[in-house]
Amino acid sequence: MEKSGALASLISGIPLFHGLPRQQQEDLAKIVLEQAFKRGQAIFSEGDEGAGFYVLISGRAKVFKLSPEGKEQILHILGPGEPFGEVPVFAGEHFPASAEALADCRSLFFPRSAFIDLVRKNPSLAMNMLAVLSRRLRRFASLVEDLSLKEVPGRLAAYLLYLKGRQKQAKELTLDISKTQLSALLGTIPETLSRILTRMTREKLIKLSGRRIQVLNPAVLEELASGERRLS
Amino acid sequence: MEKSGALASLISGIPLFHGLPRQQQEDLAKIVLEQAFKRGQAIFSEGDEGAGFYVLISGRAKVFKLSPEGKEQILHILGPGEPFGEVPVFAGEHFPASAEALADCRSLFFPRSAFIDLVRKNPSLAMNMLAVLSRRLRRFASLVEDLSLKEVPGRLAAYLLYLKGRQKQAKELTLDISKTQLSALLGTIPETLSRILTRMTREKLIKLSGRRIQVLNPAVLEELASGERRLS
DNA sequence: CGTGCGCTTGACTTTTTTCAATAAAGGTGG
DNA sequence: CCACCTTTATTGAAAAAAGTCAAGCGCACG
Helix, strand or coil: CHHHHHHHHHHHCCHHHCCCCHHHHHHHHHHCEEEEECCCCEEECCCCECCEEEEEEECCEEEEEECCCCCEEEEEEECCCCEECCHHHHCCCECCCEEEECCCEEEEEEEHHHHHHHHHHCHHHHHHHHHHHHHHHHHHHHHHHHHHHCCHHHHHHHHHHHHHHHCCCCCEEECCCCHHHHHHHCCCCHHHHHHHHHHHHHCCCEEEECCEEEECCHHHHHHHHHCCCCCC | CHHHHHHHHHHHCCHHHCCCCHHHHHHHHHHCEEEEECCCCEEECCCCECCEEEEEEECCEEEEEECCCCCEEEEEEECCCCEECCHHHHCCCECCCEEEECCCEEEEEEEHHHHHHHHHHCHHHHHHHHHHHHHHHHHHHHHHHHHHHCCHHHHHHHHHHHHHHHCCCCCEEECCCCHHHHHHHCCCCHHHHHHHHHHHHHCCCEEEECCEEEECCHHHHHHHHHCCCCCC
16 A cells, blocks of 8 residues: 555656646556666666566656767756656657666556557547657657758757756756767767867867856857857 | 548558458548649648648658758658658657659648547557558668668668569669669769769679660679678 | 776878769650 | 649758867866
């Protein structure tokens, strides 16, 4: 009783499950499994059979693709409350990418067939899931646009402005991931990222000390991000 | 009666609506609008408010992003039976990309709110839509992988093999889009595509005459596509 | 106190794009 | 059916962007 109460409150706090009748949140609690992963641990790997999907409860994780030569492209950085690994639940059975814990994590695991039963019985749950997948498609469209239509300085500028939007209380941004991870998120390598940060500093667009970055000139960053201007 | 009968048979032939009870296909027929677009005509533009989504009935269309400098990245080439523009139905309201007819098209348009009502009442329709969005996420993950982790010869090789898989009856592939469009689909420009086709021809991997391409050495194309080898 | 990992910088290579010119192809109207 | 004109495709030379290889620094953690 104790335990399922805690589970229920975890579940009701997940955006994917907002607006669901209490009964259905309890149904979810019945099928869910709790899991933990240590920093650096694989959660699943591309090609694995997906027996269900995950929701991150605490910690931080990444979903990524790896090239044969070892280059990594991060598709998504996950924080608490975010679902991942849903694709095989509804189409095909293997994961299209890999996932790994960036810090010690707790997560919930929802087994595929029990979850599908709930979705079938439950229009609100289906609608919420459709919204989640649609938002992800939107993000992916934007990622493709960045990779194909912008060069690295533009992608970095866009990311800095995105961070600034999320951390608007602080005058100074704090990177929530290592620069190596950031380079993989932007579709480049650490050396290139480092050089561009140096150039931006030289141009007085930013000021950086370790993981903290001050945005000195957001207007020019905007122009870089939208491709109107390039970094000299 | 005549007309709605024709509509009903169109609708029942759309994979998205397979397995639905007849009643629900009739419900769909009641809310649908038929539309036609001429070659080159815009169907919608990025940022437009999405009042509903489309299913292509005949012809061919593309969904794409445009950079400020005019470079285009095609996200998807659509053929008959394929739905598009669904994202704003379930998340946000504006289109994340633009769509245009590549040839004269007929399409069905499903208005958002009436369609959502049907989805809410209809678990199978919801499941089908979840499958469609999941498959698209899979494709996007693969597109991101290609753009970020492969160079252009690898992307082209992957595309040729994909085409070969779809046209396996013929010994000779036929490009179903212009080379300019293909370059935009592969995330490059016509000059680069042309040069790489020339190199592949010189290496005797393919033989090309106009839009027809013979694959002479699929094994090496596989290696290019997976990054094990590079084009000398 | 060292060892390792993340980060930076330099020199060099490769890939791709840009710009420009030309050639080929396809459709239209005479 | 042909001539014309627009679009599409190809090629070269040069520039730019990003990646590779290698070395060195600094900081954290055991």
